[in-house]
Amino acid sequence: MGTLPPVNADASLADLDAHHHRLMASLRTEGPVAWLAAMNGWVVLTRDLAAEVMRDPVTFTVDDPRFSTAQVVGPSMLSLDGAEHRRHREPFASALRPSEVARRDAGPTTAHARRLVETLHPRGSAELRRELAGPLAVSVAASALGLHDVHTDELLGWYDAIVAAVDGVAAGGGVSESGAAAFDSLAGALRRAADQPGSLLHDVSGVLDDRELVSNAAVFLFGGIETSEGMTANVLHHLLVHPAELALVRADPNLIEAAVEESLRLEPAAARVDRYATRDVELGGRRVAAGDLVIVSLAAANRDPSHFDEPDEFRVQRANARNHLAFAQGPHLCIGATLARVETKAAVRAVLELLDDVRLTAPVTTTGVIFRKPVALHAAWTSG
Ligand code: HEM
Structure with missing residues (x-):
């Protein structure tokens, strides 16, 4: 493991990336809220306080000009209150309610996950994040929006350019030309999808104007791709490094659902959500000033020892795993949670059913300060 960095409020972003959970646990020993210089904001570290902040958009809002995504894609549900x-x-949200997902998306999503795994099967090995979790996440989000005429690689190209532009703005720069061009191309594809009667975007176009439709659809893709890839990769990782837990799931496949929830708790693919204080307020014993950035650490909330026993352990039979905050709480609760659960469960089921004796072939490193997932998930199985 090498020399561990000092764990305190001066930790750098690199420390946070490499030792995220240990650092959050260490900060929590000093109180439920800590100032973190590397993030220039307060971090909320306990489960109940995290839920409280997310349920109070009047005091802790997303609606702030510093919000980098809004600078690139325009105002959307993610940046309004x-x-x-x-x-x-x-x-x-209405198009993604559970009954609609069950009717429209569950069948094709399950079939698609199986097809991807069947294609990998004869090779006997693969990198399951980039070759399974990633492609599944892109096609599920794109097809839910009705983007049927766009090739996955083209969509990913725009996506990467827009993510880079958002990162550039977050780092203090302006919106890059390539980011703006990618957003224009994406906007064109979204408008074409909105012209197709029966598509989700066609229905939305009756309610929102053109600019609003494009911004929200872009956020939908942002919200859906990187997170779902991480969610699927994380649970495959957790199962494959915990043979006793995997054996429980193999013996009772109904436990796949519980394994997915426990994995969301242990490593939420979106590790934090950001809010801005609208007034001076006391939070967890600290004085937060109007305008301060308040980072709700979903990763820390989900390992709060006062809420979850032995929080660093992966236990598929944990009774209260579903109390995790991986999909946030309050008005911005993830609208894609049902679809993402269908997608990840389908991937896990296909891997366990079709890839005989599936196992990891290289150590796995999980990184990320905002989105957390394995760098790579190299696996092999018996294909003969
Ligand atoms: C099909 C996949 C998904 C779609 C389409 C999707 C879409 C969205 C959208 C549009 C929002 C904004 C809601 C609002 O602001 O009112 C949102 C919020 C959120 N999503 Fe998802 N999402 C997906 C999967 C995931 C996954 C897999 C995770 C994490 C495991 C996740 C975590 C979150 C969180 C934490 C928020 C709250 C953001 C905030 O409060 O600032 N999402 N999602």
Whole structure:
């Protein structure tokens, strides 16, 4: 493991990347809220306080000009609060409610996960993050939006350019030309999809104007691709490094669902959500000033020892795993949670059913300060 960095409020972003959970646990010993210089904000570290902050958009808002995604894609449900937020969110949230996902997406998603795994099967080995979790996440999010005429590689190219532009803005720069061009191309594809009667975006276009439709659909893709890839890769990782837990799931495949929830708890693919204080407020014994950045660490909340016993352990039979906050809480609760669960369960089921004796072939490193997932997930199986 090498020399461990000092764990305190001066930790660098590199420390946070490499030793995320240990650092959060160490900060939590000093109180539920800590100032973290590397992130220039307060970090909320306990489960109940995290939920409280996310349920109070009047005091802790997303609606702030510093929000980098909004600078690239425009105002959307992710960067609005109150009545405007509800107006932007409702048509998408309604299209992704559980009954609609069961009717429209569950069958094709399960079939697609199986097809991807069947294609990998004869090779006897693969990198399961980039060759299974990633492609599945892209096609599920794109097809939910009705983007059927766009090739996956083209969509990923735009996506990468937009993510780079958001990162550039977050680091203090302006919106790059390549980011703006990629956003224009994506906007064109979204408008074509909205012209198809029966598509989700066609329905949305009756409620939101053109610019609003494009911004929210872009956020939908942002929200859906990187996170779902991480969610699937993380649970495959957790199962494959815990043979006793894997054996439980193999003996009772109904436990796949519990394994997915426990994995969301242990390594939420989106490790944090950001809010801005709208007034001076006391939070967890600290004085937060109006305008301060308040980072809700979902990763830390999900390992709060006062809520979860032995929080660093992966236990598929943990009774309260579902109390995790991986999909946030309050008005911005993830609208894709049902679809993402269908997708990840389908991938896990296909891997366990079709890849005989599947096992990891290289050590796995998980990184990320915002999105956390394995760098790579090299696996092999018996294909003969
Ligand atoms: C099909 C996949 C997904 C789609 C389409 C999707 C879409 C979205 C959208 C549109 C929002 C914004 C909601 C709002 O602001 O009102 C959102 C929020 C969120 N999503 Fe998802 N999502 C997906 C999967 C995931 C996954 C796999 C995770 C993590 C494991 C995740 C974590 C979150 C979190 C934490 C938020 C709250 C953001 C905040 O409060 O600032 N999402 N999602």
